[in-house]
Amino acid sequence: MSTSATTGAGGATTDRLPRPVPPFARVPVLVLAALVTALLVALAPRYDMVTDELYFLAAGKFHPAWGYMDQQPLVPLLAAFLDTTFPGSLIAFRLPAALATGLGVVLTALIAREFGGHRKAQLLAAAAYPLSPWLLLNGHWLTASTMEPLQWTAMLWLLVRWVRLHDRGVQRDRLLIGIGMVAALAVQTKFQVVVLCAALLLAMTATGPRAVFTRPALWAAVAIPAVTAVPTLWWQATHGWPALEMGTAVNDENDRLLLVPTALFYAGAVVGAVLCCYGLVVLLRSPVHRYLGWAALGVLVFFLGAGGRPNYVAGLFGVLFAAAAVGVQRLSGTLLWPACAISAVLPLAMLPVYPLDFLARHPELPSYPRLYETGWPELTEEVAHAYRSLPPEQQRRAVIVAENYYLAGALEVRGRAAGLPSVHSPHRGYWFFGAPPEGADVVLHVGRRSLADHFGRSQRLGTVESDLVNMARGNEITLYQDPLQPWSELWPRLRTS
Structure with a gap:
């Protein structure tokens, strides 16, 4: 035209x-x-x-x-x-x-x-x-x-x-x-x-x-x-x-x-x-x-x-x-x-079109949503159980340190309703949210990385279990006490990307 x-x-x-x-x-x-x-x-x-x-x-x-x-x-x-x-x-x-x-x-x-x-x-x-x-x-x-x-x-x-x-x-x-x-x-x-x-x-x-x-x-x-x-x-x-x-x-x-x-x-x-x-x-x-x-x-x-x-x-x-x-x-x-x-x-x-019981029976089936969208209730429950097992005086001084940002995000979003203490992580953007307070000498660490070299005492309290293969499953919950350095010095050393 x-x-x-x-x-x-x-x-x-x-x-x-x-x-x-x-x-x-x-x-x-x-x-x-x-x-x-x-x-x-x-x-x-x-x-x-x-x-x-x-x-x-x-x-x-x-x-x-x-x-x-x-x-x-x-x-x-x-x-x-x-x-x-x-x-x-x-x-x-x-x-x-x-x-x-x-x-x-x-x-x-x-x-x-x-x-x-x-x-x-x-x-x-x-x-x-x-x-x-x-x-x-x-x-x-x-x-x-x-x-x-x-x-x-x-x-x-x-x-x-x-x-x-x-x-x-x-x-x-x-x-x-x-x-x-x-x-x-x-x-x-x-x-x-x-x-x-x-x-x-x-x-x-x-x-x-x-x-x-x-x-x-x-x-x-x-x-x-x-x-x-x-x-x-x-x-x-x-x-x-x-x-x-x-x-x-x-x-x-x-x-x-x-x-x-x-x-x-x-x-x-x-x-x-x-x-x-x-x-x-x-x-x-x-x-x-x-x-x-x-x-x-x-x-x-x-x-x-x-x-x-x-x-x-x-x-x-x-x-x-x-x-x-x-x-x-x-x-x-x-x-x-x-x-x-x-x-x-x-x-x-x-897309998340499969029933979760079907995915549980077929762990070999690739499923991105199952891997990254499931396991958070089990994670929160297991960490909350470990936290409640601590004596009251340790609970008052305790913080949670998650190995990576997705564990930290899940615990912070879900953990407040479960009564968990503050959540921190040295991984990527979460590191900038701040280190634990200097008085926090009791740490519940969630992940597969060991922090034993930075603390005087450590004790494994449990492992996150899930019927599904996902990012939460298999992460260990470890109690660390008596940090060998102040958090102002330790936090930069723990940082990961």
């Missing part, structure tokens, strides 16, 4: 209207998004909180701060608000995650529409989003890695829309302001969004549209997250930039050679991986959207070089799915939709 315009004196164009995009496939896309959201809401109360949810809740509720070593304050504060407003409700606690996943489905379809995709392309792009094992499984949890893909997808949709309108002579600079506002939320979620923004700016400098740099709204959009990040950056600076230490820890625990294949697996074992690869090719060959292809490559190269987890690139899945879907929209659906059906098996199987 040709561009509409009005002309003034002498035939000069005074206003240009954007070329209409294809109609939005509203009904099928919204139905799909609603089904995905409903599935995640229905599964929300299954099992228990995952390790990171426990950590975020403990951080936001008991240790609120402008920043943390491994995350930023948005999700911890949201977790604390939800738990305070709807205590004990996993459905309410996880509802934002389910809504974020459903909205990601819609935004991916809208990006396909901006690329010129018709109904079939929009629906294929939308379907690819929940077919990603990573995106669907993370929609079951309230974590930073759940919110980040939605934020990236929203920013990319606003940018693609601005470029399309600018190409037709229409300036909608409020879209750039919208990018800045979403980026402000993203930088309070995880710092990785800075890599995306830098890659986009560099790519647009190299390939266009360079006109974006002449728009004052762009620099306002840059200023919004920069200003709102000042308190978080101040916290990082005053604590020795622990985010950099976290980056080193992530690099040490991940194999860079596996980053790309694992990221493709996260995108989808069949449809998602293929669409990601083809979508990158489509973008790099597009005269208008080549900057998106180079930006995606830039993000990937950065994390390959600096180190990162495969899920760090999950925020690019939506735009790659959309580009690929538009590229194949003229193909028959004879192969596409059966491939989608096959691809759905893995992400659905990774």
Whole structure:
């Protein structure tokens, strides 16, 4: 369809209207998004909180701060608000995650529409989003890695829309302001969004549209997250930039050679991986959207070089799915939709759909939710039993030290109701929550690490038992007494990453 315009004196164009995009496939896309959201809401109360949810809740509720070593304050504060407003409700606690996943489905379809995709392309792009094992499984949890893909997808949709309108002579600079506002939320979620923004700016400098740099709204959009990040950056600076230490820890625990294949697996074992690869090719060959292809490559190269987890690139899945879907929209659906059906098996199987007694009978069955969402009641009960076995004078001087952050989060969130003393951990971000008080000379240590070299006396009190194979099972509970150094000296020596 040709561009509409009005002309003034002498035939000069005074206003240009954007070329209409294809109609939005509203009904099928919204139905799909609603089904995905409903599935995640229905599964929300299954099992228990995952390790990171426990950590975020403990951080936001008991240790609120402008920043943390491994995350930023948005999700911890949201977790604390939800738990305070709807205590004990996993459905309410996880509802934002389910809504974020459903909205990601819609935004991916809208990006396909901006690329010129018709109904079939929009629906294929939308379907690819929940077919990603990573995106669907993370929609079951309230974590930073759940919110980040939605934020990236929203920013990319606003940018693609601005470029399309600018190409037709229409300036909608409020879209750039919208990018800045979403980026402000993203930088309070995880710092990785800075890599995306830098890659986009560099790519647009190299390939266009360079006109974006002449728009004052762009620099306002840059200023919004920069200003709102000042308190978080101040916290990082005053604590020795622990985010950099976290980056080193992530690099040490991940194999860079596996980053790309694992990221493709996260995108989808069949449809998602293929669409990601083809979508990158489509973008790099597009005269208008080549900057998106180079930006995606830039993000990937950065994390390959600096180190990162495969899920760090999950925020690019939506735009790659959309580009690929538009590229194949003229193909028959004879192969596409059966491939989608096959691809759905893995992400659905990774959700907490199995009865726990079935998982107990089949410990060999891989189940991420069972491993990281179960065992917390048994952990709390066993530690509470050990604490109550102490004489009253020891209980008054006792603290709990958990070996890692997920044990500490579970014990702090659940332990207060069970009457447990304060919980500490020398692991990662929990270390910054503080050392035990100097008068605490009785320690209940939970974990597999021995602290015997740092205390005068030790005694094993028990082991956490569970019918299921999980992160709580097998951790020892050891009583340590008479620390050989003051906590101010001992705590830095115990720190782990």
